[in-house]
Amino acid sequence: MSKYYLNYLDELESEAIFILREVWAQFQNPVILFSGGKDSILVTHLAKKAFYPAKIPFPLMHVDTGHNFPETIQFRDNIIKELGVNLIVGSVQESINDGRVAEEKGKNATRNALQITTLLDAIEANKVDCAIGGGRRDEEKARAKERFFSHRDDFGQWDPKNQRPELWNIFNGKHFQGEHFRAFPISNWTEMDVWNYIKRENIAIPSLYFAHEREVVWRQDTWIPNSEFLILEDHEEVVVKKIRFRTLGDITITGGDESEADTLEKIAAEVAGMRNTERGNRSDDKRSESAMEDRKRQGYF
Amino acid sequence: MLDNNQLLRFTTAGSVDDGKSTLIGRLLYDSKSIFEDQLQAIEKTSKKKGHDGVDLALFTDGLRDEREQGITIDVAYRYFTTPKRKFIIADTPGHIQYTRNMVTGASTANVATILIDARHGVIEQTKRHAFIASLLQIPHIIVCINKMDLVDYSEEVYNNIVRQFEDISSKMLVTDVRFIPMSALNGDNVVNKSENMPWYQGAPMLHTLETMHISSDINKVDARFPVQTVLRPQREGFIDYRGYAGRVASGIFRKGDEITVMPSGFTSKIKTIDTLKGELEEAYAPMSVSITLEDDIDISRGDMIVRSNNKPEALQDIEVMLCWLNNNPAKPRAKYTIKHTSNEQKAMIKEVVYKYNINTLDRIHDDNELNMNDICKVKIRTTKPLMVDSYRENRTTGSIILVDDSTNETVAAGMIV
Structure with missing residues (x-):
């Protein structure tokens, strides 16, 4: 009987498909939070598998900060067309225009925290009762405590001290009017698992993940891409480097690494040898020891 | 990693004093699963706290409240990979007031690791951890007899503890139990074989985790x-x-x-x-x-x-070993939503048959109140039949949860007897 077991990637895949189907069965109006990063692309790919031969039965939702890599938006539009699903866009620029949020000031200002309001507004406006995300427990210590089915109160807030216990494979998505859930089908995947799976399944990802020549500026120990949003300091200089991005966030805060990895094989090999965590280059997480926990409590992804 | 590498889930129960965090830190550190920036952050904190060297226990730090109080409250999941397997650790607190978190972490585990302080031997807490592992039918148990450095790496101390443990486990439903003498602090028998205990012929912990047979953990008979x-x-x-x-x-x-x-x-x-x-x-x-x-x-x-030739039972009256998870005690004869696989019905707790004193494992017959962390045998009646197997035969079709309709919270977890 020894052949009747799954390898680790197949088991992770099967678990994620199970979660996605539970979401569909237990909620009225779920969406996939799609940022154009590898993790949300992976979740979308797994959703394709979960409902085949039917289409993915719910829309993708993009919280658009306006500070995008142009490549990400192109990629998003292509995938929407290919899957034949709807796209909901929540715009941070509109939230700013409407006076719902105020832009941060200064050199290291980002729109990262502003996304929370836009996200929660979009969830409310579209009556979303479950937002599926690509969060992983290995990313960050607050995320290590996250449930597969994670409850949010009617202000969209997370209460990490009062989470519902999750036992076996039984998930409880019951909620009252106005509350919603976040679901994390790839909770148990590590960065390495994601890359090994993308390689195995040959999943299309934005070109930004592959090594390419780009104008960048050295700031906060990483290469920040040059863009119309970047305000240069006197001592800073724009140079061209061959870099790749390990994660994709806003163009203003996502640092790249110098790299020669221009194929999935090379990326997987490079990630296997990495000695720093992937969020190490994200200035949004460097602000304090509990930066992620604090944002998550308020309703962040 | 090879294509046929499996995923192994294990749970660790214990408190800070048992060296649980140090053990996990040691596993991650010696298997090179810790990144430079994590290490630097911990070196910084270690220095700030005045420790010599790196305090490996800090790797398991979690939420702000936990850091401030220096305890684990909730289950935290940690990951590491070796060339042989991928591992998921469900890291749970060990004290009695967190029994529900231990039960949660144990529910999906292939392996339970139980930590014993070699200086103290088998204590009440050990008994409780072994009991939870047997109750949740975790297929394999590794008993880590830790802090051997503090008892001069004595074989006699080790043998005594093994005997003590076998004494209590003989009364429980456990099949595969292994013992490893170790010092998580110094790294003896965690990843690398100890040079201080040549009398121990077995493998270190990581090698044991990498090679134990887990393909038979899932029921392959009842489709x-x-x-x-x-x-x-x-x-x-x-x-x-x-x-x-x-x-x-x-x-x-x-x-x-x-x-x-x-x-x-x-x-x-x-x-x-x-x-x-x-x-x-x-x-x-x-x-x-x-x-x-x-x-x-x-x-x-x-x-x-x-x-068609192998069916589960369709039952409306089930006997269940129940762990109460919620702050609000069970209401007598109240209705709950029962969730079993993808099925959902209304249910009522008709009778508390007995309750465990989870320190002594004695059965209490005249106490009907179900409070948080209580483990008891109950009779439940459902509005429509559930298709069940006993938990011993089948972890998936033998398990249930109860949801309180007035709060929507998951209030109990049960194993069908």
Whole structure:
């Protein structure tokens, strides 16, 4: 009987498909939070598998900060067309225009925290009762405590001290009017698992993940891409480097690494040898020891 | 990593004093699963706290409150990979007031690791941890006899503790128990074999975790397929397609198998087993697939497809070992929502048969109150039959949770006797 077991990637895949189907069965109006990063692309790919031969039965939702890599938006539009699903866009620029949020000031200002309001507004406006995300427990210590089915109160807030216990494979998505859930089908995947799976399944990802020549500026120990949003300091200089991005966030805060990895094989090999965590280059997480926990409590992804 | 590498889930129960965090830190550190920036952050904190060297226990730091109080409250999940396997650690607190968190962490584990301080031997807490492992039917137990450096790496101390543990475990339902003498602080027998204990002939902990046989942990005999949802694509090429989506809970299903749908009792044959990658000849636990049948019958979420020659019981009255998880005690004869696989019904706790004193493991017969962390045997009646196996036979079709409809919270977890 020894052949009747799954390898680790197949088991992770099967678990994620199970979660996605539970979401569909237990909620009225779920969406996939799609940022154009590898993790949300992976979740979308797994959703394709979960409902085949039917289409993915719910829309993708993009919280658009306006500070995008142009490549990400192109990629998003292509995938929407290919899957034949709807796209909901929540715009941070509109939230700013409407006076719902105020832009941060200064050199290291980002729109990262502003996304929370836009996200929660979009969830409310579209009556979303479950937002599926690509969060992983290995990313960050607050995320290590996250449930597969994670409850949010009617202000969209997370209460990490009062989470519902999750036992076996039984998930409880019951909620009252106005509350919603976040679901994390790839909770148990590590960065390495994601890359090994993308390689195995040959999943299309934005070109930004592959090594390419780009104008960048050295700031906060990483290469920040040059863009119309970047305000240069006197001592800073724009140079061209061959870099790749390990994660994709806003163009203003996502640092790249110098790299020669221009194929999935090379990326997987490079990630296997990495000695720093992937969020190490994200200035949004460097602000304090509990930066992620604090944002998550308020309703962040 | 090789393509046939498996995933092993293990749980660690213990408190800071047992060296649990140090053990996990040591496993991650010595297997090179810790990144430079994590290490630097911890070196900084260690220095700030005035420790010599790196305090490995800091790797398991979690939420702000936990950091401030220096304790683990909730289950935290940690990951590491070796060339042989991928590991998921469910890191749980060890004190009695967190029994519910231990039960949660144990529910999906292949292996339970139980930590014993070599200076103290088997204590009340050890008994409780062993009891929870046996109650949740974790297939393998590794007893880590830690802090051997503080008892001069004495073989006699080790042998005594092994005997003490076997004394208590002989009264429980545990099958595969292994003992490892170690010093997590110094790294003896965690990843690397100890030079201080040549008398120990066994393997270090990591090697044990990498090589233990876990393929038989899932029931391969009783074919059970709880239907999660029905797939009706209604698009070109699939106009009449009606697929039952689910994850095989146990056993093996093959194309052409004669099946029965529970609870309706309708029978049919498996026509296809589908995935995005193509049709399969067979599907086994824990694969997620879509099954189509030869006949058009009415099936929906909550139904279970089983092989016709091997059916679960359809019961409305079940006996359950229940762990109460919620701050609010159980209300006598109150109704709850019971969730079992993809099925959901209303249920009532009719009777508390007995309750455990989880320190002494004595049964208490005259106490009907169910408070947080209590473990007890109860009788439950449901509005409609559930298709159940005993938990001992089948972890998926033998487990339930109770949800309080007034709060929507998960208030209890149960194992069908």
